[in-house]
Amino acid sequence: MADFAWLIPLLPFIGFLINGLLGKSLPKILVAVIGTGAMVASFLLATLIFFSIPQGETIHLNIHLFDFIQAGTIYIPFDFLIDPLSILMILIITGIGSLIHLYSAGYMKEDEGFYKFFAYLNLFVFFMLLLVLGSNYIIMFIGWEGVGLCSYLLIGFWFKNQDYNNAAKKAFIMNRIGDLGFLMGVFFIFGTFGTFTFDEVFSKASLVTEFNQPIFITICLLLFVGATGKSAQIPLFTWLPDAMAGPTPVSALIHAATMVTAGIYMIARSNILFVLAPTALTVIAIVGVATALFAATIGLAQNDIKKVLAYSTVSQLGYMFLALGVGAFSSALFHVMTHAFFKALLFLGAGSVIHAMHHEQDIRRMGGLAKKLPITHLTFLIGTLAIAGLPGLSGFFSKDEILAKAFETNIIYWVLGVIGAILTAFYMFRVYFLTFHGSFRGTHDQAHHLHESPLTMTLPLIVLAVLSIVGGYFNLAPIFGGNAGLEHFLSPVFAAGQAKIHHTNHLSHSTEYLIMAVSVVAVILSIGLAYFTYISKKSVPVEDGDEINGLHKLVYNKYYVDELYDKVFVQPIMYLSTSIYKFVDIVVIDGLVNSIGKGIYALSGILRQLQSGSIGIYVLMMVLGLISILAFNLIP
């Protein structure tokens, strides 16, 4: 069955070709059917592959498609690698992708670029699948760049708005910085191992016994730079909130559920390299927990519903990096999965609200929507509870696992992680209460048109809500009487790496219950505070410019990170490039090129005088030529 895996990326690509080339003349319903159909077919295929793995066995299959590059000693086949990790990723991508395609059919119905939207989405899925299926770093890099391109195209989808274009450019450029790191890391890998293929690199790496060799630290840190770009970590995180300029399904699919987890996938894939460089892992853990906390504080003061969700995504990605940093690779992927469920749900819910509010995104203009949008309200509540980590829901299990693993490594990680969780619960419920409860604060016109979204939009919400509830039970830890299914499923991928990690202190069950209880109590208290503030006291965030105090202003303006980057990087570079352009380009290069051109033209004018038109001269030149050849060769 797995031999047919090459069809999985091919189907969305065909969908892209059809919609991209012919979509303009096709009816919208057909465009939606083709786009969504390709995704659903891929998903079914992925499911079939998953279930074709015999019980208790694992899978590790290399599918050779064709030879991509062969030059000297460099051999890069175009191969797909089917193993538990890639299967998990394709299930998430095609599954969530199918739902979001379906949702888009309703959400984008009025848009004139309907076919373009579906073509881009299909193309994105194609590249994302290439990224996770590729069996070497080059194929991965093709996918990596491809998703970056699609992300750019979709952020700037409404390209008539200059702000959106700027957001798209910002995302693209910041990703480029990360990609440079990734690419250099890949080159170093080739320099060290002489190959790009995962299997060969990892089997060679697993023979290495010495930890923290400088070359491994270099490789891992460079790869991590790539991951910070794609997965929006400090310092390259500022593009993700701006990326909310794109249509909401794009935010759900690309900027929450799939693309931004590419960095986590890449590090998990290369786990053996990172295990060999514990220093790099420490850096990852610190950056991860710092991002988790930092983004959560910004989320407290934002008033745009999608911005809050964006910062929450950055923060949750920080938790995943924390998990990677403490060597809990399968926990990170567990959180990737549950986060994909509830964050896609939250974004789609927000999209449903925005749809009902006629593209109003400010939560200060909402309120009391629970009665008008019952399905959206209920599913959004489930998503909020899941992300806040209320026991029994998916987010609880995955976040708890990460916090427990962090506690094992260093208690400071745990403390910061719990603080982040408290903040998360507060800002998420802040959004929830302000949006769905209290009195309506929008215009009269908006109130008049409030309506529940159509079935194509609510159906994905319901499916994702169910997944957000049950998602945690796919990997129920032994402490709750489960068998850690996902961890067992993924264990072959991480076996070599885990063998090298020396677990010093395993937590006793009582400790584990205790730290769980602490975080649950803290989260519930935080929700209570949010309830007290926004329901009991009915307070509404102040208008722009009326910030309460300096701290609030600082947080509201996202710690002025954007302004800092602008002053420190953008403006000096712009100044430098303008001056280089003015001097080097216009004066030196243009001057040089033009004078060479004029010189050749003049030379040509002189040389053509030789061609006098007279036979006598021609013959004379020939004879002279012959004589000089003879003279040169005969006279010693």
Added chain:
Amino acid sequence: MVALISLSILGVFSMIAGLFNVNTKAVLTISIVTILGVLGFTAGFHWNNDYSRFYDMLNFDNYAVAFTCAILGSTAILLLFSEHFFSNIKQYITEYYSLIIFSVVGMIAMVAFDNLAMLFLGIEIMSVPLYILVGSQKKNLLSNESSLKYFLMGAFTTGILLMGITLIYGETGSFDLSTIQSYFQENATDSSPILLVGLFFLLAAMAFKVSAAPFHFWTPDVYQGSPTFITAFMSTVVKIAGFGAFFRLFYICFAPISEVWTTAIWVMAALTITIGSITAVFQNDIKRLLAYSSISHAGYMLISLLMVKNVESEAFGAIFYYVISYSISSIALFSVIMAVQKVKDSSSIDAFKGLAKANPLLGIIAAVSIASLAGLPPTAGFLAKFYILKSTVESGYVWLALIAVTNAIIGIFYYFKVLIAIYFKEAEDQSLSLIASSLAYKIVAVLLVIGILVLGIFPDLVYSIF
């Protein structure tokens, strides 16, 4: 052998057919079919099947077969493209065919010779019909002038060639290539003046035929003055034959004493490339511009003669690939020029303004063929230059490679002058939209364009046949 006999009969047939007013379309069809049949026979029968005739005076080895096929194929394609040209001529059409075919017979002898007598006869059988063809527009003064110039200088060169052959004969005692070659192998240090003068006279005569500097002066004048179809014939088919003979004589026969003549070739190649590409910059007449371009290309092909130390099959592959890519690109471009000249009585670059808008197909053909002539990827012309330059550097001629690359850049400058006129200038009148091409023309032209691109992507189709 069969090729020579059947083509001679074909030539006589089409000459007689003119007397009896046979339909010219029918003669053309018969000629093309026969040429293609001969091509197929030569390729199928003689490939990997060395075949000597006339007491070893002609030898159809793989090298000769490849060049024969290139000559016959290019001639056939050119004849297919001849409709635009012959539509303006009312009489003696079959005699053009006849002369062209006789000329081709001479070329086959040139690329298959194993005896200097055959080289001489081949060159003359090729040249004499060309003198007539160049002057075939009897009332046109420019045609007259170019004919006389070509004839007088050609006859002069024949004298030089014969003197060279005679002196070589005097020193080695034979006209036979293998005997001469073994003489050189045994007497590698022989540097008697008679031998050297003979060698360089031969070099000069061959350089004249392929228009290498400083023996190139006839080229621009003759190319400009000739009827366009004949210019196309001369700059492609004649060039292939000239190089076939040049390469066969020097690379194979004179290889043992290569130290003597490589320096001269080096200087000539550098001069040829430079003069060709720099002088072309000033030109405003497309035929004259292409004449200089062909001079410049001749310089690149000359470089291949310097590869005597390389593996033989590699050198054969490089020169043959260059010849093929240059030839199909030129033919494609000339087909456009002939089409334009049908409606405009001018070969100035200005006549091509707005061509792409008026006739997109011609625009695309021109663009691809010019890109190939200029040596831009992914066309065949790029790889052709690449292979030549690669072996130049491998053989240690780094400076020559630098000169060649510099001139390739200058080349882009003047080639793009034509492209800019075709694509970015507005037409002066509506006449360009009157060009009507037959379906056969369109099919062959599109196939040529595809051929240029396919060869550029899969060079091994031609490069590694030897």
Added chain:
Amino acid sequence: MDSIIRVIPLNYYIFLSAAIFCIGVLGVLLRRNAIIIFMSVELMLNSVNLLLSAFSAYRSDPSGQVFVFFIMAVAAAEVAVGLAIIVMIYRNTNSVDVNLLDKLRG
């Protein structure tokens, strides 16, 4: 026959031929009348014929003499074409002065 030719040393033949050849070249270079230029070319060819015969005789190898016949035949063909071209020019310009023909230049 051979013995008569060999009465004179080979070098003399070479010098004589070279002289005639150079006269031919100079004629091509210096004269302006197309017919005279053409005759000078013929002079070059004949010097070659002479030299070939001499080499042939000295080496007792008949192939050189056969070559002479080839040259004569080809020269005759060239004469036919060449004179036709010159006549054509004369009809159009009433002159056979090659220096008048410099419309093609540059």
